[in-house]
Every structure is written in structure tokens, then in C-alpha cells.
Amino acid sequence: MNASAPTGSQRSRDDRLTLPAAMRERIVAHARAEAPRECCGLIAGEGGALVELIPLTNDAPGIDVYRIDDAELYRVYRDLDGRGQEIAAIYHSHPTSAAYPSAADVDLALWPDACYLICLIADVDRPDLRGFRIVDR
Amino acid sequence: MTDGQTISVLVPTPLRRFTAGAARVDGTGTKVAELLDGLDARYPGLRKRICEGDGRIRRFVNVFVNGNNVREGDGEATPLRPGDEVGIIPAMAGGASGRRA
Numbered sequence: 001m002n003a004s005a006p007t008g009s010q011r012s013r014d015d016r017l018t019l020p021a022a023m024r025e026r027i028v029a030h031a032r033a034e035a036p037r038e039c040c041g042l043i044a045g046e047g048g049a050l051v052e053l054i055p056l057t058n059d060a061p062g063i064d065v066y067r068i069d070d071a072e073l074y075r076v077y078r079d080l081d082g083r084g085q086e087i088a089a090i091y092h093s094h095p096t097s098a099a100y101p102s103a104a105d106v107d108l109a110l111w112p113d114a115c116y117l118i119c120l121i122a123d124v125d126r127p128d129l130r131g132f133r134i135v136d137r
Numbered sequence: 138m139t140d141g142q143t144i145s146v147l148v149p150t151p152l153r154r155f156t157a158g159a160a161r162v163d164g165t166g167t168k169v170a171e172l173l174d175g176l177d178a179r180y181p182g183l184r185k186r187i188c189e190g191d192g193r194i195r196r197f198v199n200v201f202v203n204g205n206n207v208r209e210g211d212g213e214a215t216p217l218r219p220g221d222e223v224g225i226i227p228a229m230a231g232g233a234s235g236r237r238a
Contacts, residue, residue: 038232064234070199071206074226078147081160086150094233102233108197110227113150 017089017115017131019043023053028127030055031093031119038066038093042114044080045088052085058092065104066092089131091117099128109134144172144217147224155183164223169200170213172223187225188213197228 023043030039041055054076059069068090080087090111094102099120101109109116112135120128143163148156156162162180166172170192177184187198192213194200200207200215201224207215217223 040229042229060230060232062234065230065232067228067230070226070228071201073229074199074201074204074206074224077149077226078224081147090229092231097233102231104234105231108228108231110197111151111229 017050019089019117019129019131020050023050024129026053026055027091027093027117027119027129028121031095031121031127032124034058034093035095035121036063038064038095039119040066040068040090040092042068042076042087042091043089043117044085046083046085050088063095064097087111087114089115089117091119093119093121095120096122099130101132101134106134109136112136142219144219145222146172146176147222147226149226151227152183152186152225155180155186165219166217168213168217169202169207169215169223172217173213197230199226199228200224201226 030041033039038058039055040058041053043050044052044054056072056076057069058066060067077087099118101116101118105116115131116134117129117131143165146162146164148160148162153159162176164172164176166175173184173187187200188194194208194213202215202217203222
């Protein structure tokens with residue numbers, strides 16, 4: 001899958017991120033395991049490549065909403081920074097609605113350099129995973 | 138990382154455009170609010186990304202002092218000492234409902 005999303009500010013809008021099939025499968029599996037709640041996590045990048053998928057805890061109460069656990073996020077972020085890696089992509093699931101960013105997804109897209117991946121699992125046989133770059137213009 | 142006299146501040150990727158790309162900067166101050174004031178003087182616009190107009194830390198930004206979220210303590214009034222490490226990190230949130238978690 002290609003997601004139109006640069007992972008660094010020096011990149012052009014035309015840059016594309018190639019998501020390895022194994023990572024795609026892990027995101028879909030995470031989405032299914034967490035349903036009906038939304039799953040969330042991130043993908044670490046290094047030198048333009050996606051190197052590690054890191055599932056994280058959805059700390060938001062209820063369904064149809066996510067917030068990556070703040071303390072967990074900070075620990076992971078600090079660790080990645082120490083290793084010279086970056087947050088290349090942030091993923092979450094929409095168990096029943098469209099694989100497009102919601103108003104909240106756009107409003108709260110505070111990491112414009114990252115690719116936002118949204119996984120739809122409404123059709124169990126045909127999960128849909130799409131990537132978006134969400135920037136404040 | 139730090140010389141023990143200053144406070145080391147971890148700047149997240151989305152805020153590095155204020156710090157000329159620096160991932161870590163040094164700061165001073167006896168409280169978080171004072172540290173942010175000093176950083177904003179050197180990197181104009183930074184504080185507005187972290188705090189509301191009244192100085193409170195934004196709901197979707199977290200500030201950690203030595204790994205502890207200041208929101209769970211004294212917030213902007215959290216005391217600082219030389220050698221502390223402060224981390225600033227925007228939340229990752231959203232969801233299909235459009236509600237804000």
C-alpha cells in the first residue's frame with residue numbers, strides 16, 4: 001500500500017511511504033482484536049524506511065474515539081528519539097465508519113510530518129487501510 | 138545531554154520549526170511556566186503551541202518533567218531544578234465519532 005505522506009519536513013508532497021505487507025496485517029489484526037473500540041499505535045521510521053510497528057494503548061473511554069496513552073507515547077517517543085528514529089506514521093481504526101479522517105482526526109492532527117493511517121474493518125473479509133497527510137494550511 | 142546547570146528540553150518534531158530544527162534545547166527556570174517563558178523569548182511562538190492564552194497547558198499537549206506528566210501534579214507551577222529533563226509532546230488523538238478524547 002502506498003500512502004501519500006512524507007515523514008520529514010524536508011520531503012516533498014509527492015513522497016510516498018510504502019507500508020510493508022506484514023505491518024499492514026498487524027494493523028488489521030490489532031483493529032480486529034480491539035473492536036468495537038478503536039485501536040491505535042505508531043510506526044517508527046529511519047532514513048525514510050518504516051522500521052518498527054508499535055501498538056499502543058487507546059486511553060480514551062468509549063468507542064469511536066482514541067487517544068494514545070500520553071505517558072506511553074512519551075516513553076516511546078523518547079526512546080525513538082534516542083535511537084535517531086522518527087514517528088513516520090500514526091495508525092488507528094474506524095471499526096464501522098469510513099477509512100477517511102473524521103473531523104476530530106483532522107482537528108487533532110498535531111503531527112503534520114507523520115502519515116495518518118486509518119484502518120476500516122467493517123467488512124471482515126475486506127479490511128481497508130488508507131494513509132493521509134493532514135496539514136494545517 | 139545537559140551540563141547539570143540547565144534544564145534539557147526535548148522538542149517534538151512538530152515544534153522543531155520553532156527551534157531551527159533542534160531536537161533538544163537548554164532552558165532555565167524554577168517552574169515549568171518560567172521555563173516556557175524563557176523558551177518563548179528565544180523561540181517566539183513556541184509557548185502558544187503549548188499553552189492556552191491564560192498560560193495553562195493545552196489539553197492536547199503534554200509536558201513531562203523527568204518522565205512525570207505535570208498535568209497529574211502542579212501543572213505549569215511544577216518546580217524545576219537544574220539537571221531536570223522536560224519533554225513536550227502533542228497528543229495523538231481523534232476517532233470516528235468526531236468527539237475529542
